[in-house]
Amino acid sequence: MNFFYGTKHALKNINLSIPVNAVTALIGPSGCGKTTLLRCLNRMHDLYQGNRYEGRILLLPENLNIIGSDVDPMEMRLRVGMVFQKPNPFPKSIFDNVAFGLRLKGITSRSEIAGRVEESLKAAALWEEVKDRLKEGAYALSGGQQQRLCIARALAPEPELLLFDEPTSALDPASTSRIEDLVYQLKDRLTILIVTHNMQQAARVSDQTVFFFHGEIIEANKTSTIFEHPREELTAKYLTGQFG
Amino acid sequence: MSGTAALIALRKRQDRWFAILGLACTLVGVVTLAVLLSGLISDGYQRLFDPAFYNSFPSRHAAKAGILSPLVGSLLLALITIVLAVPLGVAAGVYLEEYAARNWLTTIIEINIANLAGVPSIIFGLLALGLLIYGLGMPRSTLVGGIALGLLVLPIVIVTTREALRAIPQGIREAAYALGATKWQVVQHHLLPYSMGGIATGTIIAMSRALGESAPLMTIGAVTFITFLPPAPVQSNPPFVNFEWLNSEFTAMPIQMFNWISRPQAEFNSLAASAGIVLIALTLSLNAAAIVLRYRLRQRIKW
Numbered sequence: 001m002n003f004f005y006g007t008k009h010a011l012k013n014i015n016l017s018i019p020v021n022a023v024t025a026l027i028g029p030s031g032c033g034k035t036t037l038l039r040c041l042n043r044m045h046d047l048y049q050g051n052r053y054e055g056r057i058l059l060l061p062e063n064l065n066i067i068g069s070d071v072d073p074m075e076m077r078l079r080v081g082m083v084f085q086k087p088n089p090f091p092k093s094i095f096d097n098v099a100f101g102l103r104l105k106g107i108t109s110r111s112e113i114a115g116r117v118e119e120s121l122k123a124a125a126l127w128e129e130v131k132d133r134l135k136e137g138a139y140a141l142s143g144g145q146q147q148r149l150c151i152a153r154a155l156a157p158e159p160e161l162l163l164f165d166e167p168t169s170a171l172d173p174a175s176t177s178r179i180e181d182l183v184y185q186l187k188d189r190l191t192i193l194i195v196t197h198n199m200q201q202a203a204r205v206s207d208q209t210v211f212f213f214h215g216e217i218i219e220a221n222k223t224s225t226i227f228e229h230p231r232e233e234l235t236a237k238y239l240t241g242q243f244g
Numbered sequence: 245m246s247g248t249a250a251l252i253a254l255r256k257r258q259d260r261w262f263a264i265l266g267l268a269c270t271l272v273g274v275v276t277l278a279v280l281l282s283g284l285i286s287d288g289y290q291r292l293f294d295p296a297f298y299n300s301f302p303s304r305h306a307a308k309a310g311i312l313s314p315l316v317g318s319l320l321l322a323l324i325t326i327v328l329a330v331p332l333g334v335a336a337g338v339y340l341e342e343y344a345a346r347n348w349l350t351t352i353i354e355i356n357i358a359n360l361a362g363v364p365s366i367i368f369g370l371l372a373l374g375l376l377i378y379g380l381g382m383p384r385s386t387l388v389g390g391i392a393l394g395l396l397v398l399p400i401v402i403v404t405t406r407e408a409l410r411a412i413p414q415g416i417r418e419a420a421y422a423l424g425a426t427k428w429q430v431v432q433h434h435l436l437p438y439s440m441g442g443i444a445t446g447t448i449i450a451m452s453r454a455l456g457e458s459a460p461l462m463t464i465g466a467v468t469f470i471t472f473l474p475p476a477p478v479q480s481n482p483p484f485v486n487f488e489w490l491n492s493e494f495t496a497m498p499i500q501m502f503n504w505i506s507r508p509q510a511e512f513n514s515l516a517a518s519a520g521i522v523l524i525a526l527t528l529s530l531n532a533a534a535i536v537l538r539y540r541l542r543q544r545i546k547w
């Protein structure tokens with residue numbers, strides 16, 4: 001597939017398969033198009049004028065073209081969750097933050113909402129810290145807690161695919177390792193794509209790694225293969241920190 | 245070396261001079277306001293403490309005259325203004341900020357709204373007179389006055405709504421959209437609640453602007469000598485609400501003041517001063533409320 005910001009050709013001839021129930025890491029220097037690819041998968045680009053997709057992103061097994069013009073972006077966003085680089089909780093209570101996605105799915109039963117809020121907060125390893133203050137504002141939480149809240153918010157509607165855009169770039173090492181553990185555990189339940197600038201992180205959490213450069217995929221392979229025996233010289237240079 | 249020292253001394257002197265000049269300019273405004281206010285107060289303070297001043301109608305006898313009908317008139321006008329301007333202004337602001345595509349049509353609309361804010365208020369009176377009274381045959385009523393004022397303050401509400409919306413970080417919108425929300429759900433559950441403070445501030449400022457307006461009301465034909473109150477909006481028998489007051493003749497504080505000032509007797513002039521103090525107190529307290537609201541909200545939601 002291809003993607004254009006107006007006339008800027010940001011993703012060029014992307015051809016990639018993403019395994020289910022596995023973690024795929026997207027790496028590459030700044031400005032190479034990682035975020036752009038991620039935002040194609042939940043049709044975030046449709047929010048802004050002038051953006052254009054070309055080609056297909058097929059969701060298997062039903063063969064649904066995610067970027068097809070006949071596919072409602074809203075439907076994709078209900079099925080694909082996203083965690084942003086900067087924690088962006090709503091200025092509402094902790095409970096309402098997680099419950100919002102459930103309400104959007106049309107769930108009205110209070111007990112079901114409460115149950116799934118608790119479940120999601122537990123899955124995001126935040127429950128113990130907030131169970132007594134669910135009614136408090138989300139802005140009272142620390143940055144790391146806010147990011148885990150955003151993960152809980154994304155998990156609550158049970159997406160099939162979860163997108164992480166540098167979820168730990170604003171966090172301290174302790175919060176980072178908690179979120180990495182989370183990502184690792186979550187892959188039993190869903191498929192994960194994670195953008196990261198941290199090579200160790202990619203190596204730790206992912207099964208497949210994709211290396212991007214100037215809007216193109218240079219190399220995509222099993223994480224262990226890419227890190228130990230990169231096929232391309234460019235990949236090797238990037239992994240060893242010679243540029244980027 | 246001494247050249248440099250002299251230069252620095254010269255520049256410091258210039259600095260000091262400008263500070264003095266600036267202070268003087270600032271004081272011109274403050275002192276004028278103080279003189280005006282103190283003049284008003286010394287002219288009008290006596291009647292302020294007389295309860296009869298607030299619950300008497302205007303009268304031929306200055307000693308018996310009060311501001312009951314203009315005060316009620318002003319409050320009713322403000323009510324109509326807000327009921328009209330807030331829903332229209334908020335809807336227009338949300339549309340322009342969140343829905344409208346960036347194209348030439350939107351640009352033209354935006355320029356027009358900006359210009360609308362600068363249109364002299366009497367033009368709104370002419371508009372209401374021509375369109376509503378001559379065109380549609382409506383009476384010279386509270387409702388028409390309220391419509392004119394509502395249109396007058398509409399740009400204020402639109403602009404403050406847009407500013408409040410623009411202050412909400414894009415990340416919040418994206419978070420809501422990413423969960424599958426429609427545009428309306430984002431507006432309803434997020435943008436409107438988070439911009440409520442800014443919108444309320446704009447509403448209060450619009451109201452205090454409307455309270456002080458006289459030109460459009462005179463154009464429409466406000467009456468300066470009303471010795472009755474409009475029919476009460478609530479009644480004891482069903483259907484309990486009564487909209488007769490909308491069609492009633494009307495007056496307002498600035499109109500009444502105008503009338504009193506134009507009379508030769510000094511007693512009436514000091515009545516105008518008393519009414520002026522009441523009007524200033526009303527608008528100042530509205531503005532104070534707006535400031536407090538803005539301050540409190542800024543503390544509560546910081547992006």
Ligand SMILES: Nc1ncnc2c1ncn2[C@@H]1O[C@H](COP(=O)(O)OP(=O)(O)OP(=O)(O)O)[C@@H](O)[C@H]1O
Pocket residue numbers: 005008010028029030031032033034035036037
């Ligand atoms: N809204 C936009 N309009 C036009 N060009 C854009 C826009 N967003 C990104 N780009 C361009 O597209 C390219 C890819 O950007 P993208 O944000 O996907 O990079 P990235 O790989 O996520 O980088 P980083 O690691 O810095 O986050 C960049 O050259 C960028 O300048």
Ligand SMILES: [Mg+2]
Pocket residue numbers: 034035036165
């Ligand atoms: Mg990025």
